C-alpha cells in the first residue's frame with residue numbers, strides 16, 4: 001500500500017532514541033523527510049546518520065528541551081527559517097520520574113506538567129499553524145496506556161498525561177475544517193532502551209536472564225513486550241493520506257495490556 005508520504009515533512013520530537021526514533025525511521029522508510037529533535041547533539045547526529053544510511057530521505061535535526069517553552073519556540077523558528085513548511089508532527093517526550101503518588105513532591109508534578117502536558121500543547125499549537133496554512137496536516141501524539149488504566153509506580157504518567165486526551169479531542173474538532181487529523185497512540189510496554197535498562201536491573205537483582213526479565217515486564221495477554229516498529233507502523237499509517245477519516249482517537253498499541 002502506498003501511504004502517500006513521499007516528500008512530506010515530518011517533525012518527530014524526543015526522537016534520537018526509542019519510540020520517537022522508530023517513528024522517524026518508519027516515516028523516512030515511507031519517503032517522508034524527517035526532522036529529529038531531542039536534547040543531546042551527539043545522539044541526534046548518530047540517529048540522523050542511521051536514518052540516512054537506511055533510507056533515501058532528507059534527515060534534519062535540531063536540539064530541543066521539551067520542558068522549556070523557549071526552546072520549543074526556537075525549534076519552530078528554526079523550522080520556519082530553514083525548511084519553511086511542516087506536514088506531520090509526531091510528538092513523543094522523555095519519561096517521567098517513577099513513583100507512587102505519595103513518593104512524589106509537588107515540584108515533581110510541576111516538572112512533569114512541563115514535560116508531559118505543556119510540551120504537547122505547545123508543539124501541537126506551533127505545528128498546526130504551518131498545517132492550517134497548507135490546508136493539510138497530521139498530528140500524532142504518543143501517550144501511554146496510563147491514559148486507560150493507572151500503572152503501578154507511575155503516578156506522574158497516570159496523572160500528568162491526561163491533558164493528551166483533551167488535547168487530541170479538542171484539536172481534532174477545531175482542526176478538522178483544515179483537513180488536519182489529530183490522534184493519540186497509547187503504547188503498552190515497548191522494548192526501547194529505557195525498558196531494556198529496566199529489564200537489565202531486574203535480571204541482575206533477581207539473578208535471571210535478560211529474556212526472562214523482559215518477559216516478566218510484559219504484562220499483556222500476548223505475554224511479550226512490543227517492538228518499537230510495531231508502534232511506528234501504526235504512526236506511519238495515521239500520518240498517511242490513507243488515514244484521512246480517522247481523527248480524535250486514542251489507539252492503544254499494547255498487545256491487549258489495557259484489557260487486564
Ligand SMILES: NC(=O)c1ccc[n+]([C@@H]2O[C@H](COP(=O)([O-])OP(=O)(O)OC[C@H]3O[C@@H](n4cnc5c(N)ncnc54)[C@H](OP(=O)(O)O)[C@@H]3O)[C@@H](O)[C@H]2O)c1
Nearest residue numbers: 014016017018019038039040065066094095144189190192
Ligand atoms: N517504551 C515504552 O514502553 C513506553 C510505554 C508507554 C509510554 N512511554 C513513553 O513514551 C515516551 C518515550 O519513551 P521511550 O521508551 O522512547 O524513551 P527513550 O528510549 O528513553 O527515549 C527518550 C527520547 O526522548 C528524548 N528526551 C528525553 N527528555 C527530553 C526532553 N526534555 N526534551 C526533548 N527530548 C527529550 C531523549 O533524548 P535526550 O535525552 O538527548 O533528550 C530520547 O531521544 C516517554 O514519555 C515514555 O514515558 C514509553
